Amino acid sequence: MTSSEALLDLAMKMPKAELHLHIEGTFEPEQMFAIAQRNQVVLKYNSVEELKEAYQFENLQDFLDLYYQGMSVLLKEQDFYDLTMAYLKRVHEDNVVHVEIFFDPQGHLSRGVSFETQIKGIYGALKDAERDLGITFKLIMSFLRHLDEASAFETLELAKPFLEWIDGVGLDSSEVGHPPVKFENVFRECKALGLPVTAHAGEEGPPEYVWQALDVIGVDRIDHGNRALEDEDLIATIKHKGLTLTVCPLSNLKLCVVDTLEDHPIRTMLRYGLNATVNSDDPAYFGGYMNDNFAALVKDTGISKDELYALACNAFEGSWLDSKSKQQHLMTLKSLFA
Numbered sequence: 001m002t003s004s005e006a007l008l009d010l011a012m013k014m015p016k017a018e019l020h021l022h023i024e025g026t027f028e029p030e031q032m033f034a035i036a037q038r039n040q041v042v043l044k045y046n047s048v049e050e051l052k053e054a055y056q057f058e059n060l061q062d063f064l065d066l067y068y069q070g071m072s073v074l075l076k077e078q079d080f081y082d083l084t085m086a087y088l089k090r091v092h093e094d095n096v097v098h099v100e101i102f103f104d105p106q107g108h109l110s111r112g113v114s115f116e117t118q119i120k121g122i123y124g125a126l127k128d129a130e131r132d133l134g135i136t137f138k139l140i141m142s143f144l145r146h147l148d149e150a151s152a153f154e155t156l157e158l159a160k161p162f163l164e165w166i167d168g169v170g171l172d173s174s175e176v177g178h179p180p181v182k183f184e185n186v187f188r189e190c191k192a193l194g195l196p197v198t199a200h201a202g203e204e205g206p207p208e209y210v211w212q213a214l215d216v217i218g219v220d221r222i223d224h225g226n227r228a229l230e231d232e233d234l235i236a237t238i239k240h241k242g243l244t245l246t247v248c249p250l251s252n253l254k255l256c257v258v259d260t261l262e263d264h265p266i267r268t269m270l271r272y273g274l275n276a277t278v279n280s281d282d283p284a285y286f287g288g289y290m291n292d293n294f295a296a297l298v299k300d301t302g303i304s305k306d307e308l309y310a311l312a313c314n315a316f317e318g319s320w321l322d323s324k325s326k327q328q329h330l331m332t333l334k335s336l337f338a
């Protein structure tokens with residue numbers, strides 16, 4: 001085996017934590033068509049092939065338009081269960097042992113699907129996969145930032161009977177024009193409820209939005225964070241606070257956040273001492289799950305064994321697992337990389 005084959009092998013085999021994953025973004029076209037048919041919903045596309053051909057995006061909004069269309073076939077608890085279970089079985093093959101997944105309640109509430117229907121399906125699959133596949137999990141409710149803060153507050157009210165199942169809150173959807181400050185009050189209430197907070201920031205939005213995520217919202221983690229690298233003081237602050245960045249290489253490529261993976265900033269982030277991690281974001285739309293993301297980094301960025309180790313450790317360290325579980329995963333990684 002050449003050294004790059006050995007590195008790829010290690011990357012595929014190592015235990016992984018995924019911290020940035022939208023469950024609605026795991027909707028594979030085949031499953032989408034099957035659920036559409038059983039719910040008697042007609043999709044805009046005539047075939048799986050036609051749908052897949054539409055997966056060409058110039059920016060985040062191009063993708064989001066398709067993402068909201070795709071999720072519109074999810075109507076019943078079983079649909080949410082099947083979607084989530086398919087993802088968990090798929091990443092089990094990639095040696096993912098812990099997941100922290102987002103769901104977008106407002107994307108379903110607007111279509112008349114109750115909060116209870118959504119969360120019972122998703123949580124049911126997470127619990128079953130924990131028992132059957134040994135994958136531990138956290139569930140993160142994400143607010144859609146293109147909607148107003150009142151809608152986020154209404155969603156939080158609906159979530160209150162299920163707070164035992166909700167491990168944190170996030171902020172996603174169209175970034176530019178919807179800065180974190182728009183949601184200052186609702187995140188203050190979330191924090192008062194004891195919920196950890198993360199937010200998408202600096203994917204397409206300017207460094208100012210990342211500052212707001214830190215200073216106004218007080219995030220515990222940053223999703224993406226690419227454009228933070230444009231501001232030296234911001235880099236220093238993220239480093240000083242020890243915040244984790246949930247970076248998504250293939251997503252960034254598909255949404256034209258980077259032109260090529262060779263240009264991807266993840267190694268620069270590590271060089272600056274930032275806690276970057278590797279994640280798949282919306283794998284059904286972006287061409288790959290966790291191992292595809294790691295394989296692309298190994299093949300296209302010249303990543304070293306030390307960098308791979310740092311990325312793997314950062315994911316467990318930045319997770320919302322208890323410290324004992326973190327230590328166990330870190331020990332496993334240490335012996336694997338020794």
Ligand code: HPA
Nearest residue numbers: 022172173174200281282
């Ligand atoms: O990458 C993303 N960015 C913002 N919103 C999203 N919703 C799903 N995926 C994304």
Ligand SMILES: [Zn+2]
Nearest residue numbers: 022172200281
């Ligand atoms: Zn995302």
